[in-house]
Amino acid sequence: MQRYSFFSLARNALTAHKNWQAAWRSPPLRDRYDVIIIGAGGHGLAAAYYLAKEHGITDVAVLERGWLGGGNIARNTVTIRCNYLRDESIPFFEKSVRLYENLGRELNYNLMFSQRSMIDVVQTYPKMRDLRRRMLAMDIYGATYEPISVAEIRQRIPSLTGGGPESRLPIIGGMVHTDAGVCRHDAVAWGYARAADAMGVEMHQKTAVEKLLRGPDGRITGVSTNRGDIAANKVAVVVSGHTTTITDTIGLRLPLRTYNLTAFVSEPVKPLIDVVVNCPDSGFYLSQSDKGELVIGGATDPQQSFKRALKQSVTEDTVAGMLELFPAFKRLKMLRQWGGTLDFAHDASPIVSACEVPGLYLSCGWWGGFKAVPAGGLTLAHLVATDQPHPLIEPFSLKRFKRLDFILESGLTSSR
């Protein structure tokens, strides 16, 4: 792997940047691998990277229906945080933040990671109580979540001029989460892909898995794709919203429902907000990108959907909530919009698990899965390599549904 550095930049500048090595190879597709990962998104590529790095398993093919990093890793709002409620969730998501902190150096890829804090702006007392409970739970694990006064919120976010004492929902306080930050989402996919490729992992784009293949003993034997059948002893399904579309092909039923979550960005403006702002009572969150665009997200569509389109009613709700608190944004034009399909598990927590089909592994149920990419990949790789769950994801197995041992994480932002 050609290392990126100031010197490599200078050296390549001398040859007019014509000699940069491709970030990853495009090898011919073979008909057998040790491990197949379906989905070259954040979690799939991270799992491939950790399989090679931590477990020495390099005979891995990552199959992608579209293009590498074109799914939800390209469709999120780049927020990384770990303000969760449950004893099972907090250590997992905190580990992910810790991995992100060093990831750019580890992958030799500029992730533009900026740990700029998130401020929750609270407008109702029930939400305040909920967040205080979160704070106390997180204190146990050393994650940072602290109360912040209205005056300090207004000082740190000067453009937050709404929500005064006369408004319908005045701001009553908030929380600041200093672990939180933003990170360039595409670079996470590309960085993992490049580093995994350097260790021998193969990525195959435009290779759509049509169905899973099982042997006479029920074990997984490979996948059938638009480019022919590929054999493998172990197959990991890491496809976000389309998990059930894949597992339906072998009759495996999962407690998942697919929803569309949308976001949009404004035209670029001068630096205005240097934290991630989350307003759970008004139903939106936003941050400002390095280019100056405001990246704005709200709730999911209210019904199951595989259609990745912005719904007018959902967008209107989000914008109306935002203008209550940021009336000046009324004059902003919106530039781009996008949607991504998420699969919510029955208890709104992720599933990283083996299942009743030997050799088949699942990583699904991620909403806000971007923040979980490093820890999700690390723990999935551990599971695939050793057939034992990593301690951090042991509670997130499919078995929890059998015991009705749910990890209820109705979320801070998008979960309904």
Added chain:
Amino acid sequence: MLVIPCPWCGDRHESEFICGGPTRPARPEGTDQLTDGEWVAHLTVSPNPAGFLSEKWWHAHGCGLWFTLERNTVTHEVRAISNEDDRGEEA
């Protein structure tokens, strides 16, 4: 944006309705005979097709009718409305 054909009121804007989620299969008979897996599947697994899905809708800001419709989760096309009022069933 969806236009939902309410069996009572006719075509109305989606914002008048609340989606009650997918139609769940009926409670299985003879629950003592079920395996844990079958019972848990009944409790937790919902249909999630990329295609037509049978759903409960509530005309909350209209006539108040609960009804069942089939909506395509990929295209949002709506078809096959049942016009019986099935209030009382758990959505």
